[in-house]
Amino acid sequence: MLLSPAGVDALRTALTRAGFTANGFADRLGPQATGAVARNDFRAALRATEDRDPLATLIRVYICDQTEPEPAVAAALAPLTVEEALAGGLVERHGDGLRAGVDLEPYGDDWFVLADVPASARPGRPLHAEHVLGIGGATQTLIGATVRRPVETALDLGTGSGVQALHLSTHARRVTATDVSERALRFAATTAALNGQDWELLRGDLVAPVAGRRFDLVVSNPPFVVGPGTTTHVYRDSGRVGDAIGAELAAAAPHLLTEGGTMQYLANWVHVTGEDWAERVTGWFAGTGLDAWVIQREVADPMAYVNLWVTDVGETADPQRMAAWLDWFDAHKVEAVGFGIVSLRRAGHDEPVVRVEDLRQRVEPPLGDRVGEWFDRQDWLRARDTDGLLAARYRAADGLQLRQEATMGADGWAVDRQVLAMPHGLRWSEEIDPLVLALVGGADGRLPLRDQLALLAAAHDVAPDELAEAAGPIVAHLVERGLVEPVAD
Ligand SMILES: C[S@@+](CC[C@H](N)C(=O)[O-])C[C@H]1O[C@@H](n2cnc3c(N)ncnc32)[C@H](O)[C@@H]1O
Secondary structure, three states: OOOOHHHHHHHHHHHHHHOOOHHHHHHHHHHHHHHHHHOOOOHHHHHHOOOOOHHHHHHHHHHOOOOEOHHHHHHHHOOOOHHHHHHOOOEEEEOOEEEEOOEEEEEOOOEEEEEOOOHHHOOOOOOOOOOOOOOOHHHHHHHHHOOOOOEEEEEEEOOOOOHHHHHHOOOEEEEEEEEOOHHHHHHHHHHHHHOOOOOEEEEOOOOHHHOOOOEEEEEEOOOOOOOOOOOOOOOOOOOOOOOHHHHHHHHHHHHHEEEEEEEEEEEEEEEEOOOOHHHHHHHOOOOOOOEEEEEEEEEEOHHHHHHHHHHHOOOOOOHHHHHHHHHHHHHOOEEEEEEEEEEEEOOOOOOOOEEEEEOOOOOOOOHHHHHHHHHHHHHHHHOOOHHHHHHOEEEEOOOOEEEEEEEEEOOEEEEEEEEEEOOOOOOOEEEOOHHHHHHHHOOEEEEEHHHHHHHHHHHHOOOHHHHHHHHHHHHHHHHHHOOEEEEOO
16 A cells, blocks of 8 residues: 555545545535536636635645645645655655645545546656556546446456446445556555455456456456557556457456356457458457447547557657557558447357447447446347247337438428437437338337237238348347337236
């Protein structure tokens, strides 16, 4: 830990006594200043904290990144002493005062998360090779995407600050967290202790520290950045070449999961000229026996990608490093890099479902609920053959919309495209033909699909059996996406 157990207690006492929680500081600053802080505009926050009482000082030091007089910082951290805080790296001397040595973030209702000060806050200072990442965009993506159902055991691979483990502790009875970095584990242990949590913390490379063990839920925000395999910063670089870490985690998953267990991780994958990216990623799951749902949320071209990750570590574009990275992309015909979320489930079936698809639209949060529902729908579908699908009754999803594009011609409007759109949930939109539109339009939950199709067949003069055969996969697809929902018997 960064502090002794007594030091952690003293820090917790100081923080809670001052009211330095997410709600405490929002109450102190008010909604406008709190909103401004989130946009890195500290003017109102600085004005509201001129009193230098303990809460004001903690806000100035840890939120507004100010250097404050030592007596004020000592009063804010007491009963933790300044010497203990300096020794643990919580504060550092700067000019004639003290400033933040770590990122100490009030988080959630009453949590604290410890990480390193971000590169942007210390321009010119090289980032530690074992920099411990704060709560950034990728971190929040995984937090939001995690299926939060009660489980016995959960594992966070590459825990860093411990923030994923903190969330896991709300719905897992036992939490294990690993990291290859001893330094990261010290931060995670401090985050755990500061929040009164007791996690099993293990050091080692990826799954090595938990070899032979199984968990109900595994999450990982690994160092997924794609490149030649060079490691300069452990939070970003896995040392694996290309997108191999995504494939490695997929291969490890069947050995990590209990029956029915779920694993979710963030990944990058390369788009190679002449190769279908989705096929490439689908290949990661061959032979795993796992259900897999991979959603691609973003795609970046190599230049934007390299720029992003070079800036992330605060390097002002090292031309040699950038050139080597871009050369590697060129040599491997990488034309883009995809970013997304991999969700796997050990359902114990002979024919697992593997779906790798673009899902770029904004979804209704939390995505984790949507992922849980997606696997539920796969269970429902798997339990039914074509006869079972035809025997079920369906209704269109609540609020389902139809959007039409039409062109005015001599005989009036001619419909060019009809699109079904879900205004909530995963917000899918799909172009459909008139027959499917009629099917969905008539899905009011009263008739079994077979009877509905018989009526449609008569109305459109098609053979009922042919229609039923064609409709099976279409209805399965609509159910998978949640555009139509089975009605319980
Ligand atoms: C992107 S950070 C994620 C930190 C945190 N879990 C989060 O979501 O913000 C990746 C973490 O994985 C750790 N890591 C890097 N390589 C690893 C490896 N080979 N095995 C285990 N952990 C690793 C890093 O030290 C770092 O803490």
